[in-house]
Amino acid sequence: MAWGGPGGAATGPLTLSLKHAILGVLEASPMTGYDLKRFFDGSAEWLWSAKHSQIYPLLASLEAEGLVSSEEGVRGEFQRRVVHSLTEAGRAELLSWVGSVHPQPGERDPFLLQAVFFDMVGDEEVRRVLTAYRDEQREAYEAARAHSLALAAGETPLIKERLRVRPEESGRMRSMKARAFAARAEVARVRWQWAEEYLADLTGDPTS
Amino acid sequence: MAWGGPGGAATGPLTLSLKHAILGVLEASPMTGYDLKRFFDGSAEWLWSAKHSQIYPLLASLEAEGLVSSEEGVRGEFQRRVVHSLTEAGRAELLSWVGSVHPQPGERDPFLLQAVFFDMVGDEEVRRVLTAYRDEQREAYEAARAHSLALAAGETPLIKERLRVRPEESGRMRSMKARAFAARAEVARVRWQWAEEYLADLTGDPTS
DNA sequence: TGTTACATGTAAGCAGTTACATGATTTT
C-alpha cells in the first residue's frame, strides 16, 4: 500500500466522498476553489456539494498529500487566485477509488422517518406533507432526467471540456455519465409515484 | 412558540432526525438507552440509527428540554438502569414534527458519485463494482419488503405493543407503517434493476 | 469459570453548515 504521507495512519473506513468529488472534477479541468463551488452549486445540485469553507481547507490538505498541485495567479491586477490541477498521484488515487467496491453507509432518509409515524396524525396533515414531498420528488425527477439527457447529448460545459481532451471515448463517456443521473431520476420517480399512490388511497378511502 | 428551555436559541433550520426518532420509539413504549440502541440495530437497520455514545447524551438533553422523563431503577440487585418515557410535551413536539412539511436536505449518494466517473476505468472494474452494488440493493429490497409485510401483518414487537395500547387504530397504523418500508423497498428495487440493466448492456456490448 | 448480554457514560476526531471576515473586479 505504501501510505507514507505525513499526517497519520488512515486506519478507519472513512467515506471521503468530497475528496474524490474534487479530484474527479479537477480531472476534467484545472480550477480554482471558487470554480469548484460554482460547479457543485450548478447542474441542479450535482451529485455532491460543499460550502467554500469546506473546499478551501480540503484543497490545501490535498496539496499537502500531493494529489493536487496549486499555482498562484492573478485576476485583473491585484486579485489573487489559486488554480488547482490534478497530479499523477491524484489521478491514480481517483482511478483506484472509482474502480473498487466501497461499503455503502446505511441509508438515512429523514422523510421516511417522518412517514413511519404518519399514523399518529390526521389524514389532513398526512396529505399536506405527502403533497409537498410528491412535488419535490417530481421536480427532482425532472431535473435529473434533463441533466441525464444533456450528458447523453454531450451538452454540459464539463463534458465538452473532457471531450475536447479525449474525443475518442465520446460514446462511452457520455452514456456512462448519463446513466448515473438516470439512476437518480429513477429513484426520484418511484418516490414521486409512491407518494401519488399514497395520496390516492387516502382521499379514496377516508380514515379507513 | 414558547421556547423557554435553558441552553440556547434554536435558530437554525436543523434536521433533528435522531431526536424525533427517539421520541417516536418512546411513544410506543418507555425504554432504556440500551433498549433504544437495540431497536435501532434490529429490524435490519431501521429508518434511523445511532451509536449509544450519541443516544445517552441526547436522552439527557431531551430530559432537560422536558420532552422525556427519566426514572432510575435497577436490574438484579445492583445494576443501574434508567427508563425513559415520553412526556406530554414530548408527544406534542413529536406530533407537530410529524405533521409539518420539512425541507429535504439534498441527496448525497456516494455510489452515484463513484458511478459518474465509471468512464475513467475499464469495463472489468465497472462490472465488479456494479455487481456488488446490485447484490447489496437486492438484499436491501428483500429486507425492506419483508419488514413491510411484517408490519402490515402486525407482527413486529413494537407494533404489537402499540396495538395493545391502541387496538382501535389497527388497520390504519399497520398500513401506514408498512407503506414507509414499502417506499424504501421500491427505491432499493429500482437501484437493483438499474444496476442489472447496466451490467447487461456492458456484457452485451463490450467497450462499445 | 468464562463468555455473552446488559447497562451507562466520556473523549477525541471527522464531515458538514453557518457565521465571521476581507477585499478586488465587473456590471449596471
Place this chain on the structure above:
DNA sequence: AAAATCATGTAACTGCTTACATGTAACA
C-alpha cells in the same frame, strides 16, 4: 456610485463515529 460577482480564507457549532472506560447479570 452601487450592486453583483469573483476570490480566499477562519471560527464556532452540530451530528455522527470511533475509541476509551467501567461494571453487573445471566448463561453455558
